[in-house]
Amino acid sequence: MSHARARQAIEIKLMAWATARPIRVANFEEGFEAESGEIYLRAYLLPASTTCRYLGGDAYEYTGVYQISIVCPAGQALGIAESLVDELSSLFRVDTELSRSGFEGLITEPVEQGPTITESASYTVPTSFTYRGIADQSPVGA
Template sequence: MSHARVRQAIETKLAAWSAARQIRVAYSNQPFTPNPSETYLRAFQLPASTTCRYLGGDAYEYTGVYQISIVCPSAQAMATAETLVEELTQLFRVDTPLARNGFDGLITEPVDQGPTITESATYTVPASFTYAGVADQPPAGA
């Protein structure tokens, strides 16, 4: 499952960056309770279909979108989220290598900011980028 490996490569990079900035990240499969006045990130992987263009199925191609939503208290200035989008744009630049346990890939499209989603207590600014890569398949029965 190389979508898992690309997710791990991205999340390792994101975790190091967020720890340095002291901003928490809510990953899709981990419990997370935000503080009422906290700005935090929500991370999601949206994998696309796996393909194989090679005879014998020696390597599979994996593509997808990784989304990082910036969640801010509603009273916080939009500039906070916009600054974080800019920082994520620098962190996940086009052609940034993504490698993990036999998966070799790249970020293929730049970080793109989506529309702001407003709620009563928070607003969310989604930012996403695409990735693509190749991984050798393990031998049958492994």
């Protein structure tokens, strides 16, 4: 499934950026426990419907939204999260190529900041962008 390949292409780029900062990224593949006072990211793939616009069904088109939520401890200045939004906007610019194991795609919409979600011990600033790509569906050996 090429949504998985799109996710992998995005996460490789995100993890390289996060490791250089350093900032941790929570995902479903491993356990995660936030440390006291830690700023971290939560990342999600929200796939949309798969389409086939080609005669013979040789390639499928995959689109979706990738969300990166910035989680900060309560009392932390909002400006810190907003600077991370700016950095993510630079990292995932429109027309950034996404390529992974036969999936070829692009980021099609800019990073957009959603409303801040407040809780007693933390607040979350969600960001998201859309991707679109094509993967060849021809049988192996064809």
